[in-house]
Amino acid sequence: MLRLAGRDGLDRATLRDVAAEAGSSLGSVQHYFRSKDEMLRYVVRHLGERVTERILHGMCEVRGTSPVRSFLMSMATEMLPLDDRRRAERRAGRAFATRAVDVPELIEELRQGDRWLHERVTELIEQGQRDGELRPELDPVHDATALLAMIDGLGGDLLLGVRDPGDALAAIRYHLDRLGPPQQPPRGGRVPPGGRKS
Template sequence: MPKKVDHDERRAHIAEAVLRIAGRDGLDAATLRDVATEAGMSLGAVQYYVRSKEEMLRHAFAHLGERVTARIMAGIDAEPVTVRNFLVSMATEMLPLDPRRRAERRAWQAFVVRGGEVPELAEALREGRSWLLGKVAELIAEGRRTGDVPPELDPWHESVALLAVIEGLSADLMLGLREPEATLATVRYHVRRILP
């Protein structure tokens, strides 16, 4: 009896190989051939799932977003779901606090740089960023409705500011300018400012 192949699992395996290469060596090193080697697959098998490097990169980018989102949701499953817990969990998963998240941050940065050259990837980056900004603004607006967020705070501007704080802290961590605990303390401070 022929072995049954899980196509979603294979696509995820290819995306993980792309992310490992991108996090280690940058996206230029993520050729179809090198991804096949990294994934332990033949080039033909990789090409069965992705027809071009650009399609492979778009798929890997989407996979990265799904992976981080799943970890954010898992982080709040352990606690009561509140706006504060969600925002802290989101920041914690987006910050490069350990080797795995540093590799993801390097891959993310490589995708952003590549997005300047590839319109389809740039569009996916914009859509992902807009979704995240909107989701955070929606949560902050919900906090305003329940009285947890001061009424004078604008949800959209607070969303933009929080994500800018995360980006800036990420750069500091990548450069070795901040320690993880001090970084998390800054995130908690900022979130307490929004949700006193």
């Protein structure tokens, strides 16, 4: 299914296409999925579980030695469609979101995943504030929303080919650097280029 999503977009794939890609009969696929909506729900739930596992694994590392901003950068990189696997995941997610607009039960599936991710990023920003790595005046809820919206927008740009991967990563790195405390001028009063001596 993900190979189809990466190549053609899952929104255009049929159950027959999935069966052909898997080397199975249509009847075998229909044994597990009665409709395309059921197949999409399964794919997105499966993808959500994979992303959740990667995020939780990363959060465990953050609680040990890895800085919060480094993990948020790794999380963003993992979520952006930078290779075939991530492009397939992204396209499957977009297909699900498009179909979900008209199917209430699919919308709720999407909302649950979005709420979970937003809560985890909010927690990480709060941890960064406690550790002195992020600015204390940040609003963790709003900054989590802004970061996730930025990743989502850049992901769409990458799929469309209107943004270079290097530029997308640089934009996220720039944003995360701005969340950190301002850099102190070096001793001796020398100020970095573009800065001002206080």
